[in-house]
Amino acid sequence: MTTDLAGTAGRTGGDPGPAPTPAPPAGEAPPARKRRRLLGRHPLGLLLAAPYIVFVLVVFAYPVVFAVWISFHDYFFAAPGAVVDRPFVGFDNYVDVLTDSDVWQSFRNVAVFLIINVPLTVVLSIVLATALDRVVHARTFFRVSYYVPFVTASVAVVAVWLFLFSRDGLVNTVLGPLAPDPSWLVNPLLAMPTIAFFVTWKGLGFYILLYLAALQNVPKELYESAAMDGGGRVRQFFSVTVPGVRTATFLVLLLSTITGANLFTEPYLLTGGGGPNGASTSPVLLMYQRGIEQQNPGVAAAIGVILIIGVLLLAWIQRRLVGRDES
Numbered sequence: 001m002t003t004d005l006a007g008t009a010g011r012t013g014g015d016p017g018p019a020p021t022p023a024p025p026a027g028e029a030p031p032a033r034k035r036r037r038l039l040g041r042h043p044l045g046l047l048l049a050a051p052y053i054v055f056v057l058v059v060f061a062y063p064v065v066f067a068v069w070i071s072f073h074d075y076f077f078a079a080p081g082a083v084v085d086r087p088f089v090g091f092d093n094y095v096d097v098l099t100d101s102d103v104w105q106s107f108r109n110v111a112v113f114l115i116i117n118v119p120l121t122v123v124l125s126i127v128l129a130t131a132l133d134r135v136v137h138a139r140t141f142f143r144v145s146y147y148v149p150f151v152t153a154s155v156a157v158v159a160v161w162l163f164l165f166s167r168d169g170l171v172n173t174v175l176g177p178l179a180p181d182p183s184w185l186v187n188p189l190l191a192m193p194t195i196a197f198f199v200t201w202k203g204l205g206f207y208i209l210l211y212l213a214a215l216q217n218v219p220k221e222l223y224e225s226a227a228m229d230g231g232g233r234v235r236q237f238f239s240v241t242v243p244g245v246r247t248a249t250f251l252v253l254l255l256s257t258i259t260g261a262n263l264f265t266e267p268y269l270l271t272g273g274g275g276p277n278g279a280s281t282s283p284v285l286l287m288y289q290r291g292i293e294q295q296n297p298g299v300a301a302a303i304g305v306i307l308i309i310g311v312l313l314l315a316w317i318q319r320r321l322v323g324r325d326e327s
Contacts, residue, residue: 070301093302106286114260116196121256129211147205158269188279195266207252214248250322261311283307
């Protein structure tokens with residue numbers, strides 16, 4: 001009797017147990033249930049997302065697959081409609097790439113770029129975003145000021161930097177005898193760091209906006225609690241702000257890495273195509289030189305595939321180190 005009462009109490013006033021799985025609508029045919037499982041509860045969502053899915057497939061997925069195919073063939077450009085033989089060459093293009101000193105130099109160059117650009121972008125953007133979030137007066141003016149370089153055409157901004165960092169430019173005039181010789185953009189040791197600073201300055205406004213959006217989700221009560229515990233602005237920054245915008249930090253790391261790996265416009269314009277002597281040549285710029293200028297798209301595609309693998313590896317490392325607790 002006691003057992004029966006306990007069981008009844010458990011069913012009525014105690015833990016009700018797991019909720020029963022809703023049964024499919026009565027009379028629904030098996031094919032309809034299969035379509036429901038495939039399309040989900042709201043098939044309209046797939047319809048709305050279809051244009052972007054097509055965009056990703058056409059603009060990103062297809063070129064990547066085609067580049068992989070090209071990298072395994074002796075590919076060359078031909079007139080539209082012409083039927084030509086493009087024989088399979090296996091890993092010959094990859095052997096040519098991995099034994100080319102210019103390719104290794106380009107990857108070393110982009111490594112130097114990323115080592116300077118990525119940490120500098122993260123640190124400056126989070127510090128400036130935190131400062132701008134606390135600004136009371138002229139907030140819009142300061143935010144727009146940081147964002148203007150990002151939306152300005154690179155060709156126009158490059159002209160300003162050429163004026164600043166040329167041999168007789170403003171920077172060398174201010175430095176006087178401390179100015180480097182050779183000058184910044186024609187110095188093999190300073191060309192790529194100068195480009196890294198340029199790209200950091202130009203793209204900073206975009207990453208500041210990402211952090212400003214993330215800061216709106218950090219509860220103000222956490223700052224008040226830290227202040228009551230005696231934490232100053234620096235302690236609040238490292239104990240509250242940095243952990244609170246961790247998702248944005250992972251996004252900034254990922255986007256700045258992808259942007260740096262695709263570096264092309266800046267070295268092409270600032271150093272006249274990767275000079276001096278290839279000191280600022282990036283892998284993407286080398287792909288252009290090998291594939292378009294030298295008519296060797298197979299080697300260019302192999303460089304691109306290796307670059308994709310490298311970026312994916314860096315993204316995986318960043319995901320493990322920074323975004324491991326984020327879903």
